[in-house]
Amino acid sequence: MSNMKISFFPLQKRSHYLIFCAIMVGVMLLSFVMATRLGSVELKFDVIKRVLANKITGRTVYPSTWEESTESILWSIRVPRILTAFIVGAGLTLCGILMQALTKNPLADPYVLGISQGASAGAVSVIMYGYLSFLGGYGTMVGAFLGAVISIILALRIATIRNKVTATQLVLAGIAVSAFFGAITNFMIYHTKTGSDKVKTATYWMMGSLNGASWDKLKYASIAFVICLLMILALTRNLDVLLLGDDVAVTVGVDTDKLKLIIIAVATLLTGVIVSVSGTIGFVGLTIPHITRSIVGTKHSRLIPASVLVGGTFLVVADIISRVIVAPEELPIGVVSAFFGAPFFLYLIRRSHGKFGG
Amino acid sequence: MKLEVKDITYSIDSKLIVDGVSLGIEEGMFVGLLGPNGCGKSTLLKNIYKVYKPDSGAVYIDGKNVAELSSKDTAHEMSVMQQENNVEFDMVVYDMVMLGRFSHQKMFNNDKRKEKKIVMDAIKEVGLEGYEQRSFLSLSGGEKQRTLVARALVQQAPLIILDEPTNHLDIGYQYQIMNILKRQNLTVFSSIHDLNVAACYCDRIVFMKKGHLIDVGTPEEMFVPEKIFNLFGVNTQIMTNSVTGKPNIIFLPEL
Numbered sequence: 001m002s003n004m005k006i007s008f009f010p011l012q013k014r015s016h017y018l019i020f021c022a023i024m025v026g027v028m029l030l031s032f033v034m035a036t037r038l039g040s041v042e043l044k045f046d047v048i049k050r051v052l053a054n055k056i057t058g059r060t061v062y063p064s065t066w067e068e069s070t071e072s073i074l075w076s077i078r079v080p081r082i083l084t085a086f087i088v089g090a091g092l093t094l095c096g097i098l099m100q101a102l103t104k105n106p107l108a109d110p111y112v113l114g115i116s117q118g119a120s121a122g123a124v125s126v127i128m129y130g131y132l133s134f135l136g137g138y139g140t141m142v143g144a145f146l147g148a149v150i151s152i153i154l155a156l157r158i159a160t161i162r163n164k165v166t167a168t169q170l171v172l173a174g175i176a177v178s179a180f181f182g183a184i185t186n187f188m189i190y191h192t193k194t195g196s197d198k199v200k201t202a203t204y205w206m207m208g209s210l211n212g213a214s215w216d217k218l219k220y221a222s223i224a225f226v227i228c229l230l231m232i233l234a235l236t237r238n239l240d241v242l243l244l245g246d247d248v249a250v251t252v253g254v255d256t257d258k259l260k261l262i263i264i265a266v267a268t269l270l271t272g273v274i275v276s277v278s279g280t281i282g283f284v285g286l287t288i289p290h291i292t293r294s295i296v297g298t299k300h301s302r303l304i305p306a307s308v309l310v311g312g313t314f315l316v317v318a319d320i321i322s323r324v325i326v327a328p329e330e331l332p333i334g335v336v337s338a339f340f341g342a343p344f345f346l347y348l349i350r351r352s353h354g355k356f357g358g
Numbered sequence: 359m360k361l362e363v364k365d366i367t368y369s370i371d372s373k374l375i376v377d378g379v380s381l382g383i384e385e386g387m388f389v390g391l392l393g394p395n396g397c398g399k400s401t402l403l404k405n406i407y408k409v410y411k412p413d414s415g416a417v418y419i420d421g422k423n424v425a426e427l428s429s430k431d432t433a434h435e436m437s438v439m440q441q442e443n444n445v446e447f448d449m450v451v452y453d454m455v456m457l458g459r460f461s462h463q464k465m466f467n468n469d470k471r472k473e474k475k476i477v478m479d480a481i482k483e484v485g486l487e488g489y490e491q492r493s494f495l496s497l498s499g500g501e502k503q504r505t506l507v508a509r510a511l512v513q514q515a516p517l518i519i520l521d522e523p524t525n526h527l528d529i530g531y532q533y534q535i536m537n538i539l540k541r542q543n544l545t546v547f548s549s550i551h552d553l554n555v556a557a558c559y560c561d562r563i564v565f566m567k568k569g570h571l572i573d574v575g576t577p578e579e580m581f582v583p584e585k586i587f588n589l590f591g592v593n594t595q596i597m598t599n600s601v602t603g604k605p606n607i608i609f610l611p612e613l
Contacts (some may be wrong), residue, residue, distance in 0.1 A: 012450070012491055106446055234465060241457050243447045247409045247440060252513065253433030253461030298449045 010297035017302055020295060024309040028086075031316040035082045038320055040328040041073055048074060055079075076215075082316055084213040084221065085333075088278045089288075089315025090308040091225045091270050094232065096285020097304060098267040101239045102260060103156075103165040106293075107348055109285035110271045113155040113170070114177030115148050116282070119268075119275035120205045121181040121188075122147020128188045141220065145272030151177050152268050167349065182206070208281035208334025210319055217277045224273040228266045229308065235262065236300035243298065281334045283341020284311055290348065359418070360385040360517055360545040361436075366405050366415035375401045377569035378415070383547055383562075385516075388540065390556040391549040393566035394590055399549040402566070403521045406547070407438045419517060433461035437513035439506050440521045445495070451505050452490040455481055458509035480508040484538055500531035507538055520548035524555070533558075553607045557581055558599075565589050581605040 011017050036048050050062035051074050064071075092110065099108035099115075110116045126132045126143030135142055158173035159165045185206060232239075238259050241249045249256050292307035315333070318340070322331040361383040368376040375398045383389050391399050404410040406417050408424060417424045419435045427435065437458070455477050463473065481490060484504040489497070494505060503523065510518055518539070524532040532552060536559045539546055550556040556563060556577065563580040565573045567589060573580065586594050592609055599606040 104446055237460060237463065240449075240453075241460055244445060244457065247404075250409050250429065251407055251433065251436075251438035251440075252458055252509075253430040255429040293447070297453075298447045299453060 009295055010293070011295060012297075017296055017306070021306055021309065024306065024313065028309060028313045028316070031313050031320070032082055032086075035085070035316050035320050036074065036078050039073075039078065039323045040330070041070075043070065043074060051075060052079075077213075080215045080218045081210050081213040081319070084218050084277060085210050085315045085319040086312035087218065087221050087225050088210070088274050088281065089284055089318075090312035091221070091228070091274045092281065092284040092315075093288045093307050093311025094225075094229060094285075094304065095267050095271050095274070097239075097289045097300070097307065098232065098263050099285065100289060101242050101300070102263050102267070103159070103170060104243055104245060105165050105167060105170055106290055107167050107170055107286065107345075108165075109283070110148075110267070111178075111280060111282035111284075112174045112286060112345070113152065113159075114174045114179075114181060115151045115155065115268065115271050116275055116280040117178040117181040117185070118151025118154075119144040119148040119272050120280050121184045122150075122272070123276050124185050124188055124205055128192050138220070141273055141276040144276040145269055147181065148268040148272045148275070151181055152264060154180075171349070205275075205279040207332035208279040208337070209330075209332045210278055211330065213277065221273055221277045224270060228270045229304075231262070231266055233301075233304060235259070236304065239263075239300040240298070279332075279334065281315070282338050283345060284315060284337055286348070287341050287344045288314055290344075359383065360387070360420065361406070361547060362418040362421075363402075363406060364416050364418070366402065366412045366417070368401055368405050368410055368412050370401075375569055376405060376412075379566075379569075379571050380415075381564060381571060381574065383545060385545055386543070387561045388546045388559055389548070389562045389564060390560035391547065391564045391566060392551075392553070392556055392589070397566050398569045399566055400521055403519055403547070403549060407436060407519050407521075408432060430461040433513060433515065435515055436517040436519060437510040437515040438519045438521065439510040439523050441523070441525050448493050448495045450491050450493055451481065451486060451497070452477060454494050454505055455508045455512055458512040461513065476512050476514075477508075480511045483511060484508045485534075500527055500534070503527060503531065503535055504538070507535060511542065517545045517547070518542075520546065522549050522551070525551065553581065553586070557605045557607065558602055577605050581607055 011020060033045075036052075037043055037045065047066050047070060051066065051071050053061045054064075055075050096109040099110060099113060100106055102108070110119075123140045123144040125147075126139050130139075132139035132142055155173045155177045156165075158176060159169045161169060238249075238254055241252055241254050242256070242259060246256050249259075288311040289303065289307050292310050293303055296302045296306045315337070318336045319333050322333045322336045325331055325336075359382040363379060363381045366376055366379045367374065377398075379402055391403070393399050401410065405412045406424075411425070422435070424432055424435070456473070458480075459473055459476065478490075481487060484507050486501065486504055486508065489501065489505075494502065497505065507523075520539070523539075524535055527535070532555055536555060539548075540559055550560070560577055563575060563577055564571055565580065565585065572589070573585060581596055583594050583596060586592065586607065592611060595608045595610055597606045597608060598604070
């Protein structure tokens with residue numbers, strides 16, 4: 001009965017893969033356009049076009065016929081926010097792929113493993129107590145990175161039994177680690193008590209929001225993302241082999257110790273940076289790689305570019321939803337992504353049970 | 359000596375699993391490693407193929423200490439075929455076999471046509487022609503194992519280590535896989551469960567018990583009732599297989 005198992009998905013032909021990527025680029029551009037337009041204040045395409053033309057070229061292509069506030073909503077708030085959403089989505093997806101290759105488990109992702117929560121505890125502690133203030137704007141990022149490093153070590157230690165990470169262990173380790181770091185974050189918030197801005201920012205960290213997006217933060221996040229992406233793209237074949245298990249990877253010639261160290265370093269760095277600009281947004285790193293994998297296959301040289309596109313676009317769309325659904329108020333984007341992600345997570349758990357059972 | 363193991367000791371949780379094992383394998387030999395469950399066969403092999411690092415002792419291939427070789431250089435000297443392990447991520451047979459080429463490929467500038475030919479030849483060699491685009495997880499046990507044989511072959515290493523290569527396979531597949539391996543011009547070191555399969559294919563037989571090597575010899579020397587009883591605690595009668603001319607072991611359990 002296994003004789004007829006040649007199916008259309010995952011796409012085999014290179015041309016099909018490229019068509020898929022082209023379609024995704026189209027969807028991405030469309031989502032960008034919609035995202036600039038929609039929100040608590042709706043903007044007209046015509047105005048958007050003119051403002052952007054002026055801003056991007058840096059000259060007065062079109063004489064200003066719009067209000068100052070329109071320009072600042074668009075250029076200082078929406079555009080950086082959209083691009084941040086894309087980088088955050090793409091980055092979380094990349095982190096998910098790395099965690100999955102590291103644990104050989106499709107359930108792994110920075111949120112499930114509690115690494116996002118660790119990063120957020122690190123970031124909040126920096127904001128509350130200001131002990132990394134000598135680093136200026138980078139302080140929060142460094143704090144988030146340190147939190148991520150501690151939590152990933154904890155999570156992997158707990159989840160690994162005899163060099164294997166089972167689904168059950170992974171989920172349990174994640175619950176423990178995220179509960180622990182969630183508690184630390186809450187403690188810091190209560191401890192500081194005052195209804196100050198600090199507490200507000202801290203709460204937003206725990207929910208995940210792109211409210212604080214700015215050109216400045218976007219710059220840091222995109223530089224970190226691009227560096228991480230390029231490093232990982234150079235290692236795609238190593239990642240392919242690692243999926244087969246550490247033993248197999250060693251025997252075909254992968255230096256697994258070095259490779260895992262690089263993966264952990266990149267994944268924590270990226271999670272730290274992302275959490276420091278957006279707070280904890282769950283499940284993106286879990287759902288997007290899984291869906292993309294079923295379309296383009298397991299090979300990382302294909303999976304990574306495609307899922308980075310899909311993940312970035314997904315978060316731009318999720319951000320639109322978060323701004324539109326309760327307008328003029330705004331839903332934290334973490335809520336939107338959890339609505340999509342949590343059911344999917346359950347589905348994956350059920351599926352993996354069939355395989356690990358017995 | 360193609361493969362030389364010198365005084366390997368290895369313990370897990372301070373329990374000695376491999377206790378001072380030394381052995382040498384000459385080029386072109388097909389050597390079988392036999393012993394009861396839990397005697398340390400697999401642990402010994404893992405020490406040889408570098409998944410475990412021995413507490414003491416060393417492994418040499420052509421006189422080179424494998425501990426000092428880089429991962430890629432080791433992969434050029436020795437390929438390994440293990441039992442099929444549970445993979446969570448699916449890929450097609452062609453891609454799976456291509457992973458065996460890892461140590462030969464560079465980041466850029468690979469001769470794609472040559473790589474493809476090597477992979478296709480190996481797939482043909484193990485009789486999986488036409489399966490290139492099939493998903494690995496949808497294959498039967500025997501087909502999966504043959505895919506893994508192909509993956510080991512494309513590594514083009516002169517020495518191949520087999521860690522329980524035919525476990526869980528029915529007898530037809532066991533012989534099929536051993537036949538494929540036998541026709542390659544390789545030095546083979548394999549753990550084997552089935553005594554008759556071992557008798558049929560091996561030039562040398564190694565008996566292992568409780569972490570020690572207890573005896574080495576040709577199948578004719580090793581498959582005698584006393585030695586087999588000593589190793590497995592089962593009485594046997596040895597005949598000569600009239601077709602293969604090899605010892606045929608008939609078990610005589612107490613009923």
